[in-house]
Amino acid sequence: GAGVSQSPSNKVTEKGKDVELRCDPISGHTALYWYRQSLGQGLEFLIYFQGNSAPDKSGLPSDRFSAERTGGSVSTLTIQRTQQEDSAVYLCASSPRRDSTLLGYTFGSGTRLTVV
């Protein structure tokens, strides 16, 4: 596709349930990032995948959060036992090569997660 695609666009879940958020990056982009955007808190880095390297998981807020990237393309962010504080917009971005920050990230439109 022409851009980064995220699904679902909106997700309402009950506290304690698990959720999976999907990201389809731009074809050929080797770097993929997940960020979380909460009201008034800017964009909080969660995890970074670059090619076949081990992911940088340093931003994951707890062990309830995990992510994988299959075949160097699609990524899934999983949140287990969701809590109300997990409510936020989850943004995925991709960029074309290792020196990726110089070329800028292309963000998807995000998944708005609401935990009730």
Added chain:
Amino acid sequence: QQQVKQSPQSLIVQKGGIPIINCAYENTAFDYFPWYQQFPGKGPALLIAIRPDVSEKKEGRFTISFNKSAKQFSLHIMDSQPGDSATYFCAASVAGNTPLVFGKGTRLSVIA
């Protein structure tokens, strides 16, 4: 620890005015400073970026000013228009090596 501090949180200017958004950083290893623009319901989009070897960069009506000694950089929007109303984020990274660290954003409203 907030590595990039952005101000103000919100800003209202008249059409044609020059809004200025400021950011300060702490990590002296940062060497790439982009600005992103976000409209409601959309992801952020890269607007303009600067490296510390220059003090100013212009792209159209958007200008970044960079002060390495003060560890500060700012975005100026010349001849602002209502269509510029959006949330603006500054960011920083050690280019190519670390994910971007974002400021908390500035909500800009340009009124006619």
